[in-house]
Amino acid sequence: MPSAFNTHTTNPFTQYPQAWERAAHVKLLVLDVDGVLTNGQVWIGADGKESLKAFDIQDGLGIKLLEQCGIATAIITGRNSKMVLARCEELGIKHVHMGVENKSIALAQVLNSLSLTQNDCAVMGDDWPDLAMMKNAGLKICPAQAHEAVKEYVHYVTIHTGGNSAVREVCDLILKAQNQYDKLLSKARD
Numbered sequence: 001m002p003s004a005f006n007t008h009t010t011n012p013f014t015q016y017p018q019a020w021e022r023a024a025h026v027k028l029l030v031l032d033v034d035g036v037l038t039n040g041q042v043w044i045g046a047d048g049k050e051s052l053k054a055f056d057i058q059d060g061l062g063i064k065l066l067e068q069c070g071i072a073t074a075i076i077t078g079r080n081s082k083m084v085l086a087r088c089e090e091l092g093i094k095h096v097h098m099g100v101e102n103k104s105i106a107l108a109q110v111l112n113s114l115s116l117t118q119n120d121c122a123v124m125g126d127d128w129p130d131l132a133m134m135k136n137a138g139l140k141i142c143p144a145q146a147h148e149a150v151k152e153y154v155h156y157v158t159i160h161t162g163g164n165s166a167v168r169e170v171c172d173l174i175l176k177a178q179n180q181y182d183k184l185l186s187k188a189r190d
Contacts, residue, residue, distance in 0.1 A: 019156035022139040023177035028114060028121040029066060030107060030133065031167060033077040033084050035126035036143060039163030042079075053083045056163055062171025063091050069180045072114060076106045078129055103133035124170055126150060126162055141170055 034040050038053050045051035063073050074095035075088055081098065088096045095113070097106040103125075111118065122139035123130070126146040131153060134140045140154040143166035151157050156173070160166040175181040 016156045019139065019141075019173065020177050022155055023122065023174045025120065025138055026071060026122045026174050026178075028072045028074060028110070028116055029063075029170065029174065030074045030076055030110065030121055030123045030137075032103075032125040032127075032130050033075060033081070034079060035146070035162040036124050037075075037084075037087075037163065037167060039161065040126065040145070053081065053087075054163060055087050056165050056168070058165045059163075059167035059171075060087075060091050062168035063093065065175060065180075065184055066171050067092060068184070069175065069178065071174065071178075074107075074110045076100055076103045076110070076133060078103070103129060104135065107133045122170065122174065124167065 031037055034042065037055055037059060043052040066073060072095065073091075073093050074097070075084065075093055076097045077084065078100055079098065084098060085096065095110045097110070100106045107118075107121070107123070111121065118136040119138040121137050122141060123134045123137040124141040124143070125131070125134055126142055127150060128147065131150065134153065139156065141156045141158065142150045142154045143158050143160065143162040145161040146154075146157070156170075158166040158169045160169050172181060175184065
């Protein structure tokens with residue numbers, strides 16, 4: 001029998017009413033990379049090394065908008081990648097943990113450095129290695145193509161897939177829940 005978390009509607013807040021309330025309290029958004037900020041594909045060159053990653057521009061703007069509102073972002077990923085580091089530098093993400101085996105330990109370090117608790121953070125991941133760091137997060141999120149076990153565990157499944165504006169969808173949710181979205185949109189229209 002399929003889980004209710006696996007079916008999308010045109011209004012995800014109808015399906016995930018707890019997401020709105022939880023998003024209102026987020027002070028930190030923690031993101032996995034492969035399958036969240038990217039579509040999860042890894043391109044390997046002839047030299048046997050990772051050669052390309054594609055990032056969604058709208059995701060990047062969403063992250064910058066959060067930062068403008070004082071909501072920190074962090075990257076915690078199991079892989080090491082110069083491309084990820086370059087993208088984080090471009091976006092001004094200060095908390096970057098790569099090559100991490102135990103993501104919950106890295107999350108604890110980020111929370112400690114910011115004097116935050118797990119209830120203050122939203123964590124977005126797509127597969128089993130992300131479950132431990134999601135465990136006590138105030139808001140657990142995954143993209144539409146996430147593994148079924150993750151979808152059943154989270155508070156919110158995005159309509160979009162990883163690498164295709166799923167992170168922007170989450171950023172917009174947080175900004176709307178914290179009454180920042182309309183202010184930022186109005187400023188963009190000026």
